[in-house]
Amino acid sequence: MLETTGIDATKSGTQEVLRVDGASVRYGAATILDGVDLTLNRGEFVCVIGPSGSGKTTFLRLLAGLVAPAEGRVLFRGAEHRAPSREIAIVFQDYANALLPWRDAEGNVSLALEAAGVPRAERAGRIRALLSKVGLAGSEKKFPSEMSGGMQQRLQIARCLAQEPDVLLMDEPFGALDAMTRQKLQDELLGIVRDSNVTAFFVTHDLEEAIYLSDRIVALEPDPGQVCRVFDVTLPKPRNQLSTREMPEFLRLRRELFDFIERFEP
């Protein structure tokens, strides 16, 4: 009976994974985040937008367990979460710094498997599968310095997927990439999130990207960072780069978000 309930909860998409309860983050005397609340459910894709300096990155680091809240709590699967966990993967914005330059693509993915204690014999097969999942088949022996920005970010995503995480935290992961690469990676990411039923928390300053990817958009306002509004995105799935972006609902949300963000532009 209990098992059935669990499956039902997963199916209805209301199984809570991460919850932030009135959390504040301070650096010295400065309050960066002030009384933030948010619940992330299993399989959900949540984007965070907000003007620069509103605390988006800090919010992500709070969820990652990289910073501790001065007030309030962060709950991961119901338990207080104070240090990073392998079940929460982080895709950093600066992929070039987040990869090990002395390891090739295989070696970089392997790091996550080694950390999780996966036996050596199992690693090679899983690494190959992960690299082909992110479109890096054939680049197994390439070093990060021999890869384009898009490939490096794909590699970092592959390493995060190797953690088999419940939650995927991403900080403006496609911000430095060209438009074509970005759209391609957006679609690949949506596919990966759908297939692995992982919860995605995605920071971006690109409003259209936020609408395209999200089930829900959290808008932060600055000084101090607070959740200002939450937008539900009810666009049908799977999304399509052309038709989704032409839907009236997409355009309506786009207008609403632009109006919101404009208030903070000088």
Next chain:
Amino acid sequence: MTALKGLALPVALLVLWQLAVVLSGMQSDTIAAPDAIFAALGRALTEPAFWADTGDTLAAGGMGLALGFGLGTLSGVLFGLIPPVGRVMRVTVELLRPLPAIAILPIALLIFGFGYRLEVAIVAFGTCFPVLVLTEAAVRQIEPRLSEVARALALSPGARVRKIVLPAVLPRLFVALRLAAGIGLIIAITVEIAANPIGLGARLMQASNSLRPADMYATLFWIGAIGWALNWGMLRLQLWLFPATRGAAQ
């Protein structure tokens, strides 16, 4: 080509030196002619005792280097990774570091007496600090993002050192090893000249005391050749292993 041009001056000096000695008909207890020096070196190279002395210097210096490099690396990684420890130790390190290694000879002599252990201890003391300082700086300069990756993957402290810290500082560790090897040879010879009756330094002193200038210069040239070969070999190795250190190599 450049190497050949660079050799022109030393060769010219040797020729002048030879000419001066021959033309002046000088007989000296302090200066020998190059031909006599090279003859003495050729003779020495056939003597087992000469090779035994060479072996003594290299063994004592090498062991001291291994010990100093090991201690320096270990404490450098520790101080670099745990800043509070580094801060507590900073004053001690800064007080001991400027001390010329040879200045601890009298104390070391009381503790160890003559022999290998004396020399190993002083070479270790002298090479430990430069390695420590270079390693600590290298560890501090590791990309902070990589430390966060280690945290995010919940790596154990041991795995973090093995998989992130050591590979990240390896090129600079090798530079430190090369510098320490040069320092180690200098200290080993100095200890042998000043007190320890073993190795090439002691051979140099014997030649000097018994007024055999040709043997003295032959040993001197030999020590120079060893130092040069050591640095050359390690530099080649460094550039081959870590091509990225090319800029900072010299």
